[in-house]
Amino acid sequence: MLAAPLATPSHAAIKIIVNDVPITDYDISQRARLITMTQRKSASIAKKQAEEELVDDQVKLAEAERVGIDVSKSEVDNAFNNIARNVKMSPAQLSKALRSGGVQPDTLKERLKAQLAWNQVLRSRFSGRIEV
Numbered sequence: 001m002l003a004a005p006l007a008t009p010s011h012a013a014i015k016i017i018v019n020d021v022p023i024t025d026y027d028i029s030q031r032a033r034l035i036t037m038t039q040r041k042s043a044s045i046a047k048k049q050a051e052e053e054l055v056d057d058q059v060k061l062a063e064a065e066r067v068g069i070d071v072s073k074s075e076v077d078n079a080f081n082n083i084a085r086n087v088k089m090s091p092a093q094l095s096k097a098l099r100s101g102g103v104q105p106d107t108l109k110e111r112l113k114a115q116l117a118w119n120q121v122l123r124s125r126f127s128g129r130i131e132v
Contacts, residue, residue, distance in 0.1 A: 016051065018058035027054055030107040037101045057114035064117035067124060071116045079112040080105070 012026035031050035035041055041049065064071070077091075084094040095105040 016055060018055050019062045021058050023051075023054045023058070030103055031111070033101060033103045034098075034107050034111070037098070037103060053111070057111065060114050060118040060121070064121050067121060069117055069120045069124065071113050071120070075116055076109050076113050079116060080109055083108070083112075 012024035014022040015025050015028060016023040028047060028050050031054055032043065032046040035046040035049050035053075036043060039046070080094070081091050084091045087094065089097065098105050098108060
């Protein structure tokens with residue numbers, strides 16, 4: 001099943017549709033803020049990167065669904081918890097830090113879900129083919 005878009009305000013406008021999944025101005029704004037927080041990019045660069053990432057994420061999630069890969073909430077939560085641990089915070093502290101920067105924690109979790117799904121797609125596709 002494709003990832004549902006983030007819970008968006010009712011006034012959010014659809015900006016892009018990928019595989020029948022709408023990406024709204026709210027989704028783009030949230031991802032751009034996350035990029036600005038984590039990568040220290042300007043707002044205009046972050047917005048463009050956010051649009052590209054959100055499209056890529058939907059394509060990756062669609063491919064994962066096509067090959068039968070479903071990332072569980074617990075896998076996403078574990079990845080979120082690992083990030084918190086890496087930055088020496090609790091998950092609650094990380095959520096609070098994100099919110100203080102205007103980013104909903106689900107924005108990061110959706111990004112993580114797409115990354116985890118794509119990693120599983122690549123692993124399933126190429127495991128056994130790579131020799132070191």
